[in-house]
Amino acid sequence: MLPWAPQVQDSLPVGTLIDDRYRLVRLLRKGGMGEIYAGEHIGTHKRVAIKLLREPWSREPVTRERFKREAQATSQIVHDHIVETLDFGVTPDGVCYLVMELLYGEDLQATLLREGRLPLRRAADIVMQICSALAEAHRHGIIHRDLKPGNCFRVGFRGVQDFIKLIDFGIAKRLPRIDNISQESVALTAEGTILGTSFYMAPEQSTGGPIDHRIDVYAAGVVLFQLVTGKLPFRGPTAADTYRLILTAEVPSARKLAPEAELPAALDELFRKALHKNPAKRIGSMDELGAAIAAVVSSGAKDRPKGDGAAAAVRDAAAENRRGLRIVGTVALVAALVTALVIALIWRV
Missing domain, CATH: 3.30.200.20 (Phosphorylase Kinase; domain 1)
Incomplete structure (x- = not known):
């Protein structure tokens, strides 16, 4: 322990009563x-x-x-x-x-480490849940400020494979509660304080400038990018290099980073809008981002070449088979999960 570090008490023993x-x-x-x-x-x-x-x-x-x-x-x-x-x-x-x-499951970061990139439809479904949750938070005047896979928790719920719960609002920022967040809200946010995780920070957040709900839009775009490519859009060898890329580099093509995923061209356009460095030109709300993601998934299905029906059917069947195997495996491991993989909210404490 460093000499100036505060002394932290030992963990409380099991059985301790909190506030009776x-x-x-x-x-x-x-x-x-x-x-x-x-x-x-x-x-x-x-x-x-x-x-x-x-x-x-x-x-x-x-x-x-x-x-x-x-x-x-x-x-x-x-x-x-x-x-x-x-x-x-x-x-x-x-x-x-x-x-x-108390949540039972794992966060998206653990899922990415175990499975790698996810199919577009699955990733889109996950991020649309995140969009829905943050849209409600924004209607209450609350921005998360630290959205990342580690703060998106996958739980079992009514047979849904990827039911998401947002956690860790520890650095959340309160804005005026309004139904439609306006440009005037920007002037009421804090300046000079950098809070968050560098890879998912919007440019205005990484410089400590005024922030609003659109930093969550940006972060959700980064999460989707990472889910479908298995890579971050901006990542340097140091935090300073990452910040420089966030501020100056163009949004990379997800299709080029993950050609095997056969992502639709419209997805790259969505990332350019969701990760725009100018918040005024960024997708304006979580509702808009969710709708844009749904439109990309729909257009991807429509753009599938008609002559590729057999190959598509094979891919779809294989994906469904993998999903079925995961479900069967989940049922078989419920008892073990309850005792060995109980993971409560993975906050940074």
Whole structure:
């Protein structure tokens, strides 16, 4: 530990009561500022995820306010694709805690590492769910600011293979709540503070300039690009090089980066608009981005050469077979998942 680093307490033992309401059941993840536990409400026995901000961070004003903002942001949005916040508080000894629904599954980053790039239709379905969730967040005046595969959690829900839950609103930014976010909102956002993950940052975010909901549009475009190509559109050997590419380089062609995916030409045009360096020329909302993605998928199906029907049928059958095998495998591994792969919200703590 560096000599100037604050002393962080050891993890709380299993069985510890939080505010006389929640019992810690299992430590899921430990970070520099706290931990995430699987827990249960002592009255209802409902299983939950409990995120703790430990000493001394729970007494540090900026960190504590950011933690509180996460609770406020997620508690005000009711949406199938946003993790549900159940409770927030501070214990008598100063530990801040956030209680959310417990998720079973994995984040998209883990999926990409295991499977590589995804078929366009599957990737599009995933990102359209993200668009729907963030459109609702934006209607509440909340921008995420750190959208990336690691903050998109895949859970099993009603037989859906890729049901997405957005997590980690820890650096969310509040804008005025309005039904249609206007240009005037830009002047009300913060300047001078860079928060987020470099690969997914819009140019205006990476320079610490004024930001609005369109940085989430940009990040969603990057996520889609990564899902369909297996690569990031802008990635340098250092963070500084990545920022330079984000600010100056043209959007690369997804079709050229992943020729084997046979992506439609319209997809490259969508990426040019979603990742435009000028936010005024970028796709203007999450609803518009979702509609544009749906249109690209539809046009891709219509543009398939008629003479290639047999090959297309083989590809489609193979894809469906792989999907069936995944479903069968999932059913067979449910018991193991429950005990060995319980992964609560993968926040950065």
